[in-house]
Amino acid sequence: MFDMEPEALERFTWYMREHSALTIMFHTKVAEQMGLSATDEKCLDLAIRAEGPLTAGRLAELSGLSTGAVTGVIDRLERAGYVRRVRDPHDRRKVLVEVTPAEFVKFGHLFEKAQASLVEVLDHFDADELQVIERYLKLQVETFRKRVIDT
Amino acid sequence: MFDMEPEALERFTWYMREHSALTIMFHTKVAEQMGLSATDEKCLDLAIRAEGPLTAGRLAELSGLSTGAVTGVIDRLERAGYVRRVRDPHDRRKVLVEVTPAEFVKFGHLFEKAQASLVEVLDHFDADELQVIERYLKLQVETFRKRVIDT
DNA sequence: TCGAACATCTTAGCTGCTAAGACAATTCCT
DNA sequence: AGGAATTGTCTTAGCAGCTAAGATGTTCGA
Structure with a gap:
């Protein structure tokens, strides 16, 4: 050490x-x-980053909200056009939250500017240094995830 | 480039x-x-990280909350023992929010574990690599701050 | 000294959260 | 197959915390 x-x-x-x-x-x-509350945006982010289709119940677990609150979140996101409710054809009790990609075009500039900031930072480093940084970030995310889970 | x-x-x-x-x-x-809402914790963090004494009004600006909401935040933080209201002797309209360091002893383990995670990550790098990482972090924070301000 | 400006607190009204239970679909057990 | 238990979502009552507006107390300038 x-x-x-x-x-x-x-x-x-x-x-x-x-x-x-x-x-x-x-x-x-x-x-x-984006015209959303922090809670709604957090849920939308979870929906975007989810692997595979996300159900309302799973969103409640991931976000830490009650199922009742999630109903409201999806209502608002749906009304604003960010997601769509789709009933799962294999289990019609379930509601799948489907993100509508087109809605994000309007906010593309936000994302682009964030990425431009990242490039601006990374520009100060050569290829070897970037490798060190990437190794650091990877490890940092993994370690942080473990820490968050058992906090 | x-x-x-x-x-x-x-x-x-x-x-x-x-x-x-x-x-x-x-x-x-x-x-x-810590037995706080996310909002209260965010305000407490602002109070801890503030340079110099922090007034209620300034806390409203920094947190983006209304002054009325901040009154409630300080009430709850004060009741929980994290801060103390002190009237500014030079301008008795103002209320200074003074953080009581002793209250954090109970949560020391949270902080220690977070720092242990950081050390665990940094342990995988030698002195030269750490310099690269530090340069990266410094730049990243500075750039991010600018980005946040004009978003 | 008095009015304007300022800093915080109070209050009414609203939004969104939780917990509990309703409703609908599915699975289990015999 | 058929009824009971389970599962997934939605609805509702009650509550906590936010905003906006105005009340209260303090300071400053003419």
């Missing part, structure tokens, strides 16, 4: 904390621009 | 997105464990 100077660790901790706070703010602002 | 393969950019974008989602979840879970 390589051991770091305490000051360096403190700096890294500060970056993390700052990044977290900025993430929350960014999330709030994006939701606002 | 060094240009990346599109696939690499896609992977980096995915890490970002995943990290954002995990951050939101983590924030929610920490708040829960």
